[in-house]
Amino acid sequence: MKWTPDDLRHMRRAIVLAENGARTVAPNPLVGCVITSEAGEVIGEGWHEKPGNDHAEVKALQSVSDSNRSMLPMSTWYVTLEPCNHMGRTPPCAALIESVRPRRLVIACSDTNPNVQGGGAGRLRQAGISVETGCLQNEVQWQNRRFFWNALHQRPWVVLKWAQCQNGYLDPRSSEERTPGAGSFALTGPEARAITHDWRSKEQAIAIGSNTALVDNPRLDVREIDAPSPRIILLDPSGELPASHPLFKNAQNLIHVVGSGHAAHGDFGCTWDIHQGIDNLLTKLYGEFGVMSVLIEGGAAVLSAFLDADRWNEIKTWTSAKQFHSGLKAPELPQTLLAPAYESNTEGMSGSDQWNWFIHPRVSKQ
Ligand SMILES: [Zn+2]
Known part of the structure; x- marks a missing residue:
């Protein structure tokens, strides 16, 4: 035609x-x-x-x-x-x-x-x-990639996001130095925030692991832009997060994912054990909680689990101008990545930080 x-x-x-x-x-x-x-x-x-x-x-x-x-x-x-x-x-x-x-x-x-x-x-x-x-x-x-993906696979569309320094570290502090309540390390400048909040606003939920929640206690909102805040999913299979954690108080429709035998806090509890695998988790989040898409913001272990299981559709990264030579390693980018073909901007600078946007090769064949 x-x-x-x-x-x-x-x-x-x-x-x-x-x-x-x-x-x-x-x-x-x-x-x-x-x-x-x-x-x-x-x-x-x-x-x-x-x-x-x-x-x-x-x-x-x-x-x-x-x-x-x-x-x-x-x-x-x-x-x-x-x-x-x-x-x-x-x-x-x-x-x-x-x-x-x-x-x-x-x-x-x-x-x-x-x-x-x-x-x-x-x-x-x-x-x-x-x-x-x-x-x-x-x-x-x-x-409409999220909508078509949901219909085809009955799973949420998965976007991985992280920020790293020039040398590929997420944080200059090692795992041992990243203690509960330590707070997040500001890798990117304030100019990056509006773009990050735009990314968050396009997905239905943001997920982080319990360690990130305990150490960094991120706000996970979209305050820089006029948009409804996404749901928060806390991945806590070991049941480490106390009911007093600030994220339970400030988020609406929060989903607390805990392993069997642990108590869930927040608005919704989802029972999931690591040995059940990522597919099982995604199927539950879609089927039981109606999560159509999720932005996974960390930490390193959670991101790596989704990369290793090959259960991701997009990756969005920040690379800061900062350099440090030790600390917590960022995940390795997969070998084969594509830039989204139908977007005019797939990379850019915000302040001194660079952002990149990649898609899984399977997405282009969908
Ligand atoms: Zn109609």
Whole structure:
């Protein structure tokens, strides 16, 4: 299928609109919609903000002015995801589009929801609308990578994150020197914080191990930006964290993962023993607690466990300008890494710190 420059331009705009929901839309997919007149002018735009709210197609139709409504029968609709055809919390978008009966519908990606697949597009074709799919499909698959991964694997999308010095250490203090309550070592400058908080806000949960919680006591919030704070997951299979730990007091919907025989504190307890393996943990977090994506922030042992089990999808790193020659080693980056293909920025500087963004090679074949 050859797409016209206008098709590509309008679908790109729909992708940009969809991204507005990045911090709020889960567990739903990101969706954007652009409606154009027969002459190719944009007459409507919409995007899906959060579960329970109107879908992108409904918002786009609502945005069409009264004076432009007469153009709708000859309009083209650009939608990043196949319109839904099942009764969810809102009426199906396929019925809405069918009632408007535009001339043409361009879809980037088919939905993988079994209630939807082929349904919305097929119904609209039958209604006499020209339906074309696959316009910027790879870009939209990437944009909705967490959603498609969840549907395929019933596990959260996993992002690993750490900050290291030039020589590959996480902390100039050795494990023995990293004692409970010691506090975190500031490896990156204050300018790095806004980017880190943006990374956090894009995932549904942040996970750290008990040792990091005890030594560093990180705040794990997104205070630098206007976004809901992700859930916190404390991985504590040995049951080391006391109920008095500050993270239990300040976080909402916190999940305390403890080994059998240990007491869980916080809002939710999850029983998991190390010998059950990472897959078992991820399946529980997704199936029992609805965690769609998780940013794993440490410490070294937790990060290494996910790397060793090959259970990660993205890696985001900070490399500080600082240099030290001993301390706690950072994990080794895997041998084969790719940069995200559909992102304009996959590395950059913030103050004197460099950030890098990698994906697992399997992600590009998803
Ligand atoms: Zn819909």
